[in-house]
Amino acid sequence: MHASLSQPRLKAALWDMDGTLVDTEPYWIAAERALVEAHGGQWSHEQAMQLVGQSLMHSAGILQDAGVRMEKREIVDTLSAQVIERIKREVPWRPGARELLDELHGAGVRCALVTMSEGPLAREVVASLPKPYFEFLITGDSVSQGKPHPEAYLTAVERLRDSDPELTIDHCVALEDSVPGVTAALASGVVTVGIPHQVPLPEDSRRTTWSTLTGRTVAELEQLVADRAAGTVPAALFSGGAY
Template identity: 55%
Template sequence: MPTQNPAVLPVQTRNTHVQGVLWDMDGTLLDTEPYWMSAEEELVAAHGGSWTHEDALSLVGSALPDSALVLQRAGVDLDAREIIDWLNERVMAGINNHVEWRPGALELLEELHAAGIPCGLVTMSEGPMATQVLSKLPKEYFSFQVTGDQVSRGKPHPDPYLLGLEKLSALVPDLEARRVVGIEDSAPGIAAAAAAGLTALLVPHLSRVPETGPWHTIDSLERVGLSTLSTLIGIGAN
């Protein structure tokens, strides 16, 4: 993706604590989880195994190599790379057919864009899928992307968000991790964002998530604006 011009990112002069926002993709920016779940069920069934809705929920937010191991244990007789490629093909076809943005996501992106707050995408999906999703947006809201194939350890490890902070630091002088918001919908994702030192915001969607932790929780991004994010940074995590 083209990098947004740093000259239009006067974050330090804005009346806000927020220096940047790092977004999860699947389940946070858009609702791709039904595509993933359907693909997993189809793949396991093709190999004579059984796959439940609970099994599918357990993989939400996980790194793709970890998901591939679980699917192998469920009976899929393919190597990890073959499984990942098969899932990617099915999910990307679904995205091409229809994109369901999560409630409030585009509105928050537009507000951040108008305020000059840089955003980055931090997803366990791979590069081609992330690029495909970003191409569906009405504007270039994201300055960069971190994808699952760029890190050796995926969520819940902090590595993806630490790489996101590194990329963000090239755009924002004197970056402080706590002044960057990480928005997530899953247990692995929110754990990764919090472990990287971000102000982590959990917006639960389909999967089970912890009731408490070093993060903030809200039921929908429809209730979140730049002032909300600034307030969260100011008060710290619960």
């Protein structure tokens, strides 16, 4: 069932990248481990999971605590360069992601990438797509506060409103895999779908959870927007710090 003309309709899909669009987490974990071990330390799977979905500068601080004797900026640049090199060899797409992205594009639904990876890596991933699916990119180096803060999502909505002043958070759906990402999306107020991958997501009635994007459709995302308008999916409006 599609949203009626009296209800907000789906106008935009806001995509997380790492873990949602592409499965780059193994690339990041390998780069982290190599860096920590090069400085005489050890890097466990449990430690790596703490960084999933976090801003790169936050992650760099954790790596410093693990013994990496480098400035945060240097850590971020070193890790990003290694992941970019692997992306150039193979882009590990998440199941169903490209198919849903293509259907959204064909349906005229605007798409933006909202990622804590920085511009060079995000652009490398987007450049490997066969069509210009993403209208713009909000990256970790373009915001002052990373996920789980909602700034990246709020910024994306404002960018969308530049050309469509009638667009609101109720017209937007976020696709996220991590706890920080889902937290950021919910705090911004957009309709949120969690697709857990590396780390389980806690139960939360404010979001929808899908085990995979395989077989998912634009119609299902439209229904989530309609359900929000009908009050069957609660809004989680940003209240200035409760995130």
